[in-house]
Amino acid sequence: MILTPLPLTPDRDIPAPLLTELTALYATDREFQALSGDFPDPDDIRPEQVATALADELTNPDVEVLLARSEGRLTGIAITLARHPDPADPDPWIGLLMVDTSVRRQGHGRRLASRLEDRFRAAGRTAVRLAVLDGNDRALAFWTSLGYEPIAHRPDRERGRPCTVLRKPLAAG
Secondary structure: OEEEEOOOOOOOOOOHHHHHHHHHHHHHOHHHHHHHOOOOOOOOOOHHHHHHHHHHHOOOOOEEEEEEEEOOEEEEEEEEEOOOOOOOOOOOEEEEEEEOHHHOOOOHHHHHHHHHHHHHHHOOOOEEEEEEEOOOHHHHHHHHHOOOEEEEEEEOOOOOOEEEEEEEEOOOO
16 A cells, blocks of 8 residues: 555646546445535535545645555545644544545555554654544444544534544554
8 A cells, every 4th residue: 555645736736637536435435425414415426525625624734635545546545633723632633534435344444544653653643533423333443443442522623523532542663
C-alpha cells in the first residue's frame, strides 16, 4: 500500500481523473453515507459534492487528506487532524478512514490505520483519537479490534451526531 497526500492543481482543485476515482470510492460505502448524512443522496454521490467536501476539510491547515493505493488502484482515503479545536485535547485525530467496499476484509483498512499511526508516531505524537457515529457497529468493532478504547460518548462538533470517541496510545516504534 502506498499512502500519498491528496494532489491538487495550482488552482487548488482535485484533478478530474482523481475526482472520478474519489467519487467512486465514496459511493461504494452507501451504508456509511446514509448513516453520516454527508451527502444529500447516498445513492447519487456526485463529483462536485466530493470536491466540495474535501475542499471544506482542507480549509483547516491542520487537516491532511491521504490516499491509499494498492497495485495502482485507489483503495482508501484517510483524513487526519493534527490538532483538535479543543485546546484540552492533546491528540491528533483520524477524521475519516474509508476503504473501497469491494476490497474490504483484505487487510486494507488495517494497513491504512497502521500507516496513519506510524505517521503520528514519527511526528512524536503519543496517542490518537477518532469518533465513530452511533449505528456504525462495523466501524466500532474494527477500531476496537485495533486497540482503540472508548473514552467518551458525545455529539460530533460539526453536525451534532451522537458518536463514541475512541483513543489509542501509540507505543514507541
